[in-house]
Amino acid sequence: MILFSSLQASTSHATSRSPVMTDSACQTDPPKYRTVRPQLSSRTLGSHRSTAVQAKIPCRSVGVETLPLEVPVPFLTSTPLKRPPKRPRVDLEEEYEDPFEGSSSLVISEGQDATYDPAESITNATETTAMSGQEQNPPQTINTYIVYETCLMELFESCPVCKRVCDVQTRRIGTFISVQQLCPHCQFTRNWNSQPVLGSTPVGNLQLSVATYVNGASFYKLSKVFKAMNMQLCKYNTFRRHARMFIEPAIVSYWQKSQEGMLQKLHAEEKVIVGGDMRADSPGHYAKFGSYTMMDLKNNKVVDLQLVQSNEVGGSYHMELKGLKRSLELLKERGVTLDCIVTDRHLQIQKFLRESSITQFFDVWHIEKGISKQLEKAAKKKDCEKLRGWVKSIRNHIYWTAATSTTGPERVAKWFPKCLHPLRIAQYQWMAAGTPAFHKLETILSTKRILKAVAKLSPHHQTSSLESFHAVILRFAQKNVVFPFLGMLCR
Numbered sequence: 001m002i003l004f005s006s007l008q009a010s011t012s013h014a015t016s017r018s019p020v021m022t023d024s025a026c027q028t029d030p031p032k033y034r035t036v037r038p039q040l041s042s043r044t045l046g047s048h049r050s051t052a053v054q055a056k057i058p059c060r061s062v063g064v065e066t067l068p069l070e071v072p073v074p075f076l077t078s079t080p081l082k083r084p085p086k087r088p089r090v091d092l093e094e095e096y097e098d099p100f101e102g103s104s105s106l107v108i109s110e111g112q113d114a115t116y117d118p119a120e121s122i123t124n125a126t127e128t129t130a131m132s133g134q135e136q137n138p139p140q141t142i143n144t145y146i147v148y149e150t151c152l153m154e155l156f157e158s159c160p161v162c163k164r165v166c167d168v169q170t171r172r173i174g175t176f177i178s179v180q181q182l183c184p185h186c187q188f189t190r191n192w193n194s195q196p197v198l199g200s201t202p203v204g205n206l207q208l209s210v211a212t213y214v215n216g217a218s219f220y221k222l223s224k225v226f227k228a229m230n231m232q233l234c235k236y237n238t239f240r241r242h243a244r245m246f247i248e249p250a251i252v253s254y255w256q257k258s259q260e261g262m263l264q265k266l267h268a269e270e271k272v273i274v275g276g277d278m279r280a281d282s283p284g285h286y287a288k289f290g291s292y293t294m295m296d297l298k299n300n301k302v303v304d305l306q307l308v309q310s311n312e313v314g315g316s317y318h319m320e321l322k323g324l325k326r327s328l329e330l331l332k333e334r335g336v337t338l339d340c341i342v343t344d345r346h347l348q349i350q351k352f353l354r355e356s357s358i359t360q361f362f363d364v365w366h367i368e369k370g371i372s373k374q375l376e377k378a379a380k381k382k383d384c385e386k387l388r389g390w391v392k393s394i395r396n397h398i399y400w401t402a403a404t405s406t407t408g409p410e411r412v413a414k415w416f417p418k419c420l421h422p423l424r425i426a427q428y429q430w431m432a433a434g435t436p437a438f439h440k441l442e443t444i445l446s447t448k449r450i451l452k453a454v455a456k457l458s459p460h461h462q463t464s465s466l467e468s469f470h471a472v473i474l475r476f477a478q479k480n481v482v483f484p485f486l487g488m489l490c491r
Contacts, residue, residue, distance in 0.1 A: 139196045139203040146231070147194075152179070156192070159183035174234030176202035201242075205234045209242035216476035216491070243487065251490040255305075262303055263334045266296065271339035273297045275363070275463040276327065278320040279470045281488065282479045287316040289488050292323020293469060294331075297342065297461035302469065304330055307489045321348040328358075342458045345370075361458035365467070367450075368398045374444045383436040390431075390441070401457065408455035415454045416446070 156168045156179055164185050171178045176197075181190045195204040212219055219239050226233040266272050275297045280287035287310060294304040306323040310316045324343075331338065340359035343349055344366045353360045372391055379388040397415075405411040431438040444450070477483060477491040 139198075140207060142196075144204070152177075152194075156181045156190075159186060159188050161188045162186045172232060173202055174205040174238060175208060175232055176204055177232075205238065206242055206246065208234070209239045210247055212239065213243055213247050218481070248486055248490050252486075259304065262296070262301055263331075263336065266303065266331075266336045267334055270337065272331075272336055273339050273342070273461055274303065274331075275342040275461065275466050276324055277344060277463055277466050277470070278323055279473060280316065280319075280479075281477065281483075287319070288482075289485070290316065290319035290323060291473070291488070292320060292327060293466060294327040295463075295466045295469070297463075297465070300465040303327075305489075307485065309485065318348070320346055321352060324349055324352070328356075342461055342463055344463075345453060360456065362453050362456045363463040364399055364402045364457055365462060365464060367453050367457065368395050371395075371398070371444065371450070375441070378440045378444065381436075381440070384440050386431055386437045387441060394445075398454075398457075401454065402459055405457075405459060411454050411457055412451055415451070 153168065156166060158164065159166050159181075162183060162185050164183060166188075167182045167184060169180045169182075171180075175195070177194045179192045179194075181188075181192070183189070193202075195202045197203065198206070211217075212222055219236055223233055223236075273296075274294055276292060276294050278290050278292045281289040281291075290308045290310070292306045292308065293302055294306075295302050304327045306326040308319040308323045308326075310319060313319055313322045328338075338358060340361055341353065342361045342363055343353075345362055350360065372395060375387050375391050375394065378384050379386075379391075401411050401414045405414055431441070473491070477488060483491065
């Protein structure tokens, strides 16, 4: 407390009972029996002055409301006091910046505010640390751990201020837990969250849904793992809501941006060689969805992906043609010029591309696979066992025919070349003409359909990269699992 009085009066009038002004902004009450001179004693008045009082001559109170004392001040001493020397005038701006500097309340509390609350400072420090950590580290880069409930509750048993037992309440949302700590003795409160919260969604629950979705894992298998370890997990409806609201829109948006960039690059090229093939969501002829993929075979990047439902086209057999038409329409709209397209031997696609005057080539692997199956089946018959030893050589001959030819007639000519090699040694066993094995081999390799396919063998690019892409999709969309339309498209 600072006592303001008339410093220009004589010291002999110190016992007069004139009204005395008190500062009510110091947040302290005057003691009943205490000298009110601020930080001064009779020993220091002779040659020293108080450094904790910013008194000015003439004295002026700024921002302080004062009231006259109605009671006399009997405890003032009548000892003659030497008036301290005058001090230089202090500017009003400096006084306005900190009017309470040097007051007795600050000296007594050693630099702390009179309203200082240690519990509040602990809470503020905790919140500041958490906020600064969130700003520096994104939630997806923060390490996560498995914490047992008993170990976690040990941190909230006692109050950090008074060290007494606290009341603790918990609230759980999936993998998220919120702890509310209340001390009934000092009223200390603290709210602690195990995860950051984005809006109203705990980050841990969302991250778990994203990790499950993008890695092709099954939520039901994941729930069994969590149940075996007695770990808390959100429900399946929450997982589907995360996928519908966050994951699937993000996947579609990213794919559209990537596709737009690839189409712009293809538009700048003169001729583009693409490959197309369809993948069904289930084996056999009863597939519900069919995803047709169009790939740029020069850089092995997927240009377009069309998901067709069987009830749109009247059956699963017509889904591949519908997917091809949609992809070609998209490329035509974006101004992409096709050189040729490499596909399998789907009859509807052959007819459509022939009528559309689009050059078509057949993938060598599809033809080789069909011929190998026929040879393996024929080798199981009587007197045709020698065919099994020729399967590998015939496979190599198909690839050699496609790689070393430039036109269709040249490929057919190399498919049945005239023997120019000399007579072999007797240790090589050849199939004699007229035998059942030779007749069966000639029938398989010289059919009209095979000869047409050999004439259209792709001489440069194949769809092996496209088949590899479909094999990767099996990890995210198994054929024995049913997915909704948008879920199948994103996977």
